[in-house]
Amino acid sequence: xxxxxxxxxxxxxxxxxxxxxxxxxxxxxxxxxxxxxxxxxxxxxxxxxxxxxxxxxxxxxxxxxxxxxxxxxxxxxxxxxxxxxxxxxxxxxxxxxxxxxxxxxxxxxxxxxxxxxxxxx
Amino acid sequence: xxxxxxxxxxxxxxxxxxxxxxxxxxxxxxxxxxxxxxxxxxxxxxxxxxxxxxxxxxxxxxxxxxxxxxxxxxxxxxxxxxxxxxxxxxxxxxxxxxxxxxxxxxxx
Numbered sequence: 436x437x438x439x440x441x442x443x444x445x446x447x448x449x450x451x452x453x454x455x456x457x458x459x460x461x462x463x464x465x466x467x468x469x470x471x472x473x474x475x476x477x478x479x480x481x482x483x484x485x486x487x488x489x490x491x492x493x494x495x496x497x498x499x500x501x502x503x504x505x506x507x508x509x510x511x512x513x514x515x516x517x518x519x520x521x522x523x524x525x526x527x528x529x530x531x532x533x534x535x536x537x538x539x540x541x542x543x544x545x546x547x548x549x550x551x552x553x554x555x556x
Numbered sequence: 557x558x559x560x561x562x563x564x565x566x567x568x569x570x571x572x573x574x575x576x577x578x579x580x581x582x583x584x585x586x587x588x589x590x591x592x593x594x595x596x597x598x599x600x601x602x603x604x605x606x607x608x609x610x611x612x613x614x615x616x617x618x619x620x621x622x623x624x625x626x627x628x629x630x631x632x633x634x635x636x637x638x639x640x641x642x643x644x645x646x647x648x649x650x651x652x653x654x655x656x657x658x659x660x661x662x663x664x
Contacts, residue, residue, distance in 0.1 A: 472655075479658040480591070480599065480642050496652045497557050530598055537605070540646035540653050542589030544610060546598040
């Protein structure tokens with residue numbers, strides 16, 4: 436059974452750094468792309484970026500390029516989403532998701548449960 | 557940056573047909589995907605590659621494509637279909653994907 440299990444909710448202050456995780460199981464992490472999706476409170480879904488764990492090829496939405504870092508540790512089947520300096524506007528639910536076999540632009544057929552990140556002074 | 561445009565809301569009575577559109581310049585050359593999201597839950601893929609239905613998705617969900625517009629059709633809407641629906645597709649250079657703004661479907 437394919438599962439994506441994300442790390443727990445975080446409460447941080449502006450300017451702090453953060454790395455949230457997404458651990459996959461039930462398939463080989465090197466066989467599929469893994470993406471991240473943001474959903475701000477009461478708002479829609481936003482495609483942030485995606486990584487191919489096999490070779491760490493990473494694509495970012497222009498809206499998120501330079502704002503976050505997506506990485507992976509194949510040895511523990513885990514992908515990460517990282518901020519170096521959080522802003523209040525980063526407050527959102529973040530989902531990791533696995534696209535179908537269509538490649539990096541495919542539809543996400545498996546999703547993590549989401550990680551709520553709250554940034555407040 | 558690339559955008560997909562959806563109507564913000566749609567209301568239908570039970571048993572009627574709901575049609576949700578999504579418009580984007582690159583849709584003639586890029587597949588579209590549709591998601592259903594209910595409050596407090598992760599999205600669920602209901603249509604892939606314009607018109608395919610993933611395993612477990614009821615037959616009343618269907619998708620179609622015509623030019624720069626794709627359409628999600630829910631035939632015989634049920635109360636449980638009340639949710640937010642999002643389209644997703646890639647830009648023309650296949651560099652990144654975007655979601656539409658979402659359509660809130662209300663079942664009267």
